[in-house]
Amino acid sequence: MIRSVVLLSACLLSLGSLPVAAQVVVPESTHTNQVATDARTRARLHTELGAMYLQDGNMAVALEETGVAIEADPGYASAYSVRALVYTALREFTSAEADFKKALGLAPGDPDVNNNYGWYLCQRDRAKESVTYFLAAVKNPLYSTPERAYVNAGTCALKAGDLEGAREYLTHALRLAKDGGPQAQLQLAKLAYTQGNMTEARNRLLEMMRLGGQPPAEALWLGVRIERKLGNKAEESSMTAQLRRLYVASPEYQELLKGNYE
CATH class of the missing domain: 1.25.40 (Serine Threonine Protein Phosphatase 5, Tetratricopeptide repeat)
Structure with missing residues (x-):
């Protein structure tokens, strides 16, 4: 998945005209570079916001924010990469694929873009x-x-x-x-x-759980199957109870109900 994003405590400033006496004449190339820098900053900020909304499950706003980022700077690869993840969550895979390809075309060596596209391919049975x-x-x-x-x-x-x-x-x-x-x-x-x-398998799983935090459904489901294989009835029952209590709506719990242990 997406790397962690930090909400920056900044706002986008709209620069109005300065009074004539206060205006500073700068070389055209310097002005052009500043405009490009401002566009990239806006694109980055809106991409970060889009990623945060994606993590929160607000796909409509995530799509809007990444669209604003791309409009601000059409050459910003990260914006396409994050929007591709939004499209993936919406199951709009044709659009997701197109955005990933655009991002890779703009920044073929970008590690986050490569990681995101790799995860997309893995989820798409590739x-x-x-x-x-x-x-x-x-x-x-x-x-x-x-x-x-x-x-x-x-x-x-x-x-x-x-x-x-x-x-x-x-x-x-x-x-x-x-x-x-x-x-x-x-x-x-x-x-x-x-x-x-x-x-x-059991030792690895116990070490994972020891490291802290609530174990995800896939860990508990794996634990149920490991303890079942080892014949540890009490431990199997404990894992089953946790899976039922914490993740009753999960696909893993549905597999348990069906008896699909393999």
Whole structure:
């Protein structure tokens, strides 16, 4: 997904005409550069707002804000990338694909654009193809969160059936993580479960839960299946109860009700 955005405590200023006596004549090239800088600043601010509204689930305003950003600066790749994520959430995949392609055309080496497009491809059942974009993201030495792209690469490699690649990427993410790597631990637990190593799967999952925070539905559902495989009835019941209490409307709980443990 999207990198964290910070709401800037700034406003867009509309510069009116100065009194004649106060006007300063500047070279045309300097004026042009200033206009371009102002346009990029407006585009960045509106893109950040769009990303925040996307995270809050307000798709209409997110779409409006990213549209304003693109109108302000049609060359700002991040605006297209975030708008593509909005279109993805709205299931308007043709528009999402077009915006991602535009963003990549403008900034082929941008790590966030590559990471976002990779995640889009993975969600669209193009997991094998997606890994290329995650690896392109981590190649950028200025990328501040390469561990996220490695987790995404590992998650999608696992989805594509590349178990060896998944372990490599997730292990790399774990080495880079400063918070203990809960997401990497969860995906490594899923990998171990897939390979039939229930002891490792259980240890990885318990470490993920130890790192704090409420475990997501996929973690609890994985825990139910691990404990079931190990024959730990009490632990299986505990995980089931948590899944029911916290995520009764989740797809994972529906799988539990259907008895689809595999």
